[in-house]
Amino acid sequence: DQQIDLAVVAGDGIGTEVVEQGLRALEAALAPSGTKVVTTEFDLGARRWHATGETLTDADLERIRQHDAILLGAIGDPTVPSGVLERGLLLKLRFTLDHYVNLRPSKLFEGVTSPLADPGEVDFVVVREGTEGPYTGNGGALRVGTPAEIATEVSVNTAFGVERVVRDAFARATKRERKHLTLVHKHNVLVHAGHLWRRTVEAVNAEFPDVTTDYLHVDAATIFLTTNPSRFDVIVTDNLFGDILTDQAAAITGGIGLAASANINPDRTAPSMFEPVHGSAPDIAGTGKADPTATILSVGLLLDHLGHADEAAVVQAAVAADIAERATSSSVRTTAQIGADIAARIAG
Amino acid sequence: DQQIDLAVVAGDGIGTEVVEQGLRALEAALAPSGTKVVTTEFDLGARRWHATGETLTDADLERIRQHDAILLGAIGDPTVPSGVLERGLLLKLRFTLDHYVNLRPSKLFEGVTSPLADPGEVDFVVVREGTEGPYTGNGGALRVGTPAEIATEVSVNTAFGVERVVRDAFARATKRERKHLTLVHKHNVLVHAGHLWRRTVEAVNAEFPDVTTDYLHVDAATIFLTTNPSRFDVIVTDNLFGDILTDQAAAITGGIGLAASANINPDRTAPSMFEPVHGSAPDIAGTGKADPTATILSVGLLLDHLGHADEAAVVQAAVAADIAERATSSSVRTTAQIGADIAARIAG
Ligand SMILES: CC(C)[C@H](C(=O)O)[C@@H](O)C(=O)O
Ligand SMILES: CC(C)[C@H](C(=O)O)[C@@H](O)C(=O)O
Numbered sequence: 001d002q003q004i005d006l007a008v009v010a011g012d013g014i015g016t017e018v019v020e021q022g023l024r025a026l027e028a029a030l031a032p033s034g035t036k037v038v039t040t041e042f043d044l045g046a047r048r049w050h051a052t053g054e055t056l057t058d059a060d061l062e063r064i065r066q067h068d069a070i071l072l073g074a075i076g077d078p079t080v081p082s083g084v085l086e087r088g089l090l091l092k093l094r095f096t097l098d099h100y101v102n103l104r105p106s107k108l109f110e111g112v113t114s115p116l117a118d119p120g121e122v123d124f125v126v127v128r129e130g131t132e133g134p135y136t137g138n139g140g141a142l143r144v145g146t147p148a149e150i151a152t153e154v155s156v157n158t159a160f161g162v163e164r165v166v167r168d169a170f171a172r173a174t175k176r177e178r179k180h181l182t183l184v185h186k187h188n189v190l191v192h193a194g195h196l197w198r199r200t201v202e203a204v205n206a207e208f209p210d211v212t213t214d215y216l217h218v219d220a221a222t223i224f225l226t227t228n229p230s231r232f233d234v235i236v237t238d239n240l241f242g243d244i245l246t247d248q249a250a251a252i253t254g255g256i257g258l259a260a261s262a263n264i265n266p267d268r269t270a271p272s273m274f275e276p277v278h279g280s281a282p283d284i285a286g287t288g289k290a291d292p293t294a295t296i297l298s299v300g301l302l303l304d305h306l307g308h309a310d311e312a313a314v315v316q317a318a319v320a321a322d323i324a325e326r327a328t329s330s331s332v333r334t335t336a337q338i339g340a341d342i343a344a345r346i347a348g
Numbered sequence: 349d350q351q352i353d354l355a356v357v358a359g360d361g362i363g364t365e366v367v368e369q370g371l372r373a374l375e376a377a378l379a380p381s382g383t384k385v386v387t388t389e390f391d392l393g394a395r396r397w398h399a400t401g402e403t404l405t406d407a408d409l410e411r412i413r414q415h416d417a418i419l420l421g422a423i424g425d426p427t428v429p430s431g432v433l434e435r436g437l438l439l440k441l442r443f444t445l446d447h448y449v450n451l452r453p454s455k456l457f458e459g460v461t462s463p464l465a466d467p468g469e470v471d472f473v474v475v476r477e478g479t480e481g482p483y484t485g486n487g488g489a490l491r492v493g494t495p496a497e498i499a500t501e502v503s504v505n506t507a508f509g510v511e512r513v514v515r516d517a518f519a520r521a522t523k524r525e526r527k528h529l530t531l532v533h534k535h536n537v538l539v540h541a542g543h544l545w546r547r548t549v550e551a552v553n554a555e556f557p558d559v560t561t562d563y564l565h566v567d568a569a570t571i572f573l574t575t576n577p578s579r580f581d582v583i584v585t586d587n588l589f590g591d592i593l594t595d596q597a598a599a600i601t602g603g604i605g606l607a608a609s610a611n612i613n614p615d616r617t618a619p620s621m622f623e624p625v626h627g628s629a630p631d632i633a634g635t636g637k638a639d640p641t642a643t644i645l646s647v648g649l650l651l652d653h654l655g656h657a658d659e660a661a662v663v664q665a666a667v668a669a670d671i672a673e674r675a676t677s678s679s680v681r682t683t684a685q686i687g688a689d690i691a692a693r694i695a696g
Contacts, residue, residue: 222596251575
């Protein structure tokens, strides 16, 4: 029988609550095949930092590496200075474990009311680069706190880094019905990085001649996400533009409570990490108001990544059915109730 | 009698057509006061570049400086390599003439159908920094075209540059009814630049104690622009985030055909520049399909900047009335007809 060794980083705020429901869905999905899930919990985030000053030690990383995948809830808390946990924990995981494909599907499920008056059919996926761009932490500050202060942030883009994520995006596009890839950047201003991205998309297109491509400046992309989101099939873009566009994409498809994400290391040299797009929402932590759906959908991505495509489809279908029913019911369910209902559907 | 010396850069594509209608509105607005408009046309953009290889010479700049203001149509054409005109002309004007306040009002006019199902009342203004951030052109590329290529883009942020634009944003906020300022950045990732912006907003707030402030990460800001745009009053943000958010803001308020902008040098050491947010739209150039409304609204901002607040209000009211009537009519007007109708309303 198979076994999945899962590192669980529940994290802060609502992280614990949504991860609990994600695990429930995971176990329900794998039960029929007899695949066992063995979890190791990692105490990382605000609590640990307050207690020890540590964010993510080399020893933590070494232990996390021994797992098949990571399920992450949410990181961040207002009591911790901004950037400490984001850079020192969340981004450190993404960078060290080489999660160069940050995958974020956007689907308007039946039964979800979009804030757009006429969204049309929305079903696209953003392939956000995860290990370069303005997220590298390059840059710094001089004369901080004086009138002569200067602060820089350096976006780093390499042929190595851009090519591998672009190739992954093409590989995803070629498997989809529309086989269309949109590069989003800002090459009329960020000419060096932008032209590298553009040339790379052109070059890799030769390997995937059945995929059609187009290009949008990031500012124009926000317009189309508002006026015609169904035009998108696969979007490939850099780390920062991907961050921005996927939140907007979540907003038009019913909110970040439904937005899943996968931080994938396609070369499998380290475990990939699955997390909802939303944050730790400390204002509703402990109230049972958190929606675990994004985490459960992320579990679907996890199953798919680990070769359990059928189980992934079951999870996705169960979530879709649950969401469809929400539209017809006025009852407000707790985090645990939603998790239980979806797990029950998965169990069939 | 007064006189306004106006530098006119019609530029590419629909630029000529919309600028013509902008000038018509300007003259109509100033006629009652007897203020004359003396225009000097500058042949800048794709045509000039193809003919001479020049984008913007020192001599051009010297002549432009002699004017009270600049009216710009649109810059850019697919026949010119990406970045040449944007960096060499448009951004060169903004940077050299120290247009550090890039002002972009967003208003949902009566009669405009927003793509949002329930937009509420939308009436905010984005104060986008115009001379720093990722737009400085700092950075570069090494080993271009090889597998070892590396391209960097450096976002440059100085206390000098951030403080002056933040102060301008507070000064605008304090004059508005709601007196609310939202800083948009990404200080949990771009920690050096982000913390400079954050500290600066806190410090300058002391000079404007009646203004309330809050902070949003740029990704969260795109969500609120979708789900609750009426929460915004004044937004202050960096050059790139401002570029992105103002296109999204234009989309939710009826499109870039209605979005005005002002590149302001508040110290008046050089002429300020007024331009629609839209581009040169070569696909519809010459067809009479371009909407001159954004240019005419930009003329309103120009009048305001030059101390003609009453005339600015007349232009704004004429546009609002014209837009309200569009909703009740099915007739399609040409660029010139819209311009004529608005000019007639201005003339009263
Ligand atoms: C918390 C933050 C560092 C993170 C990011 O910017 O990537 C988040 O916004 C996300 O999109 O996963
Ligand atoms: C054309 C381009 C350089 C410009 C910008 O990015 O500022 C445009 O998008 C704008 O918003 O005025």
